[in-house]
Amino acid sequence: MASHRRPPQPGLVRAGRVTVLSAAAAAAAVTSALPAGAASHDSPADVRSKVEGLYEQAEQATQQFDAAREAEARLRGELDALRGESARTQQKVNDLRDSLGRVAGEQYRDGGIDPTLALLLTSDPGGYLDRAADLDRIASERAGQLRQLRAAQRVLDQERREAAGKLAELTRTRTELGAHKRTVLGKLGEARRLLGTLTAAQQASVGLGRADDGRTAFGGAVPDLPDLPAASGRAAEAVAAVRAALGMPYSWGSTGPTAFDCSGLMYWAYQHAGITLPRTSQEQLHAGQHVPLAEARPGDLVIYRGDASHVGMYVGGGKVIHAPYPGARVRYDPVNMLPVDAVVRP
Incomplete structure (x- = not known):
């Protein structure tokens, strides 16, 4: 069943750009590969x-891949x-x-060449029909059939042109898919x-990956959320489903x-x-x-x-459940973990 979409409503509260990441991480935007060996000098x-900047860029490319x-x-x-x-x-x-x-x-067996036969023998039936000016010489029944044939031929030509256009568009889309995948x-x-330039202890302290997954059903206790009712019965079903996915791995696409x-x-x-x-x-x-974050x-x-x-999906108590990034698992996080752009009620 398709969702009922309504236009965004005014009054959207944009959350302050609070984040569980460091201020440096929020500003990071790595746009080109590092020279070989350069990473070894990084703290x-x-x-x-x-890495957070790279994950953000990978997520942007993942959404483009999904759309393509x-x-x-x-x-x-x-x-x-x-x-x-x-x-x-x-x-x-x-x-x-x-x-x-x-x-x-x-x-023909009775004698004479009929215009119908000439039509069948020509290499350009459409052109022949366009040039034919005197259909009165053709029996009325065959004249109607010829008109049907000409109309059907035109429809066929149009369908072939449309199919060729779709095929070209499909080829371009597949090229985009490959480009987004490579990105x-x-x-x-x-x-x-x-991450490979860090020791195991440093990787654990950085906390990007499974070491940072204490908020999943596998790595820690489910938080005690307030008994806030969902916006609808179907929203409650979606919450139950997303909670069942806790601990599942992130996988782009x-x-x-x-x-x-x-x-x-x-979506799932x-x-x-x-x-x-x-x-x-972006489509979601x-x-x-749209509703205020406070609501x-x-x-x-x-x-x-x-x-x-x-x-992510809001589940109450100032928490969302989301699939964070590669190497991590579906988990709880604070709703203000990243700058909030909108809250959408399907």
Whole structure:
């Protein structure tokens, strides 16, 4: 069942740019690979800042990848539908030509070349029909069939042009998919190399990965949340689903059931409630009514950063559940862990 989308409402409270990360991390934006060996001179704090920046860039590219993959699936379906229509139209053209051919053949055996036969023999039937000015010489029944044939041929030509356009668009989308995938893998690979310059103890102190996962069902106790009712029965079902995903690993491009990226987790949770959200966090920003952060209820989507590149689900008590970043698992975090862009109630 599709979700009911309503336009954003005024009065959105934008949270202060409070974050559980350091101020340096919030400002970090690594845009190019480091020279070989440079990372060895970075302190653990520097490594954390750079890795957080890389994770943010990887998440942005992941959302672009998700959008491109969604577009690819849509284009594939549209292309298949067009090909099916073209096949049916081609069969109609073939049937009309066969019918006209039989009539023309009979007339030819009786003597004379009928314009219908000339149509069948020409290499450009459309051009021939456009040049034909005197259909009165053709029996009225065959004249109607010829008009049908010309109309069907034009429909077929249009469907073929549309299919060619869809195919070209699909090819471009697949190229974009590859580019986004390379970007994600490049950023994650660079982050792994940076983390690899730290000792095990330093990695634990940096806390990017499983060592920082004490807020999952696997690594720690579930927080004692206040009994705040969800915004709706379906929102309550989505909350139950997202809590069941605690401890599952982050995996970019994934929508479950055993691994998720941030928007994939929201998509999966609401599917359990019978609501189909858009696939990406940028699209989920517009998937319902906007409410002030102070009025957030369990089941609301919390969209982060000005580019809406991250999303979590509010579950009460000032907490969200989200899929944080590669190497981490689905977990609880404070709602103000990152700059809040919007709170959306599907």
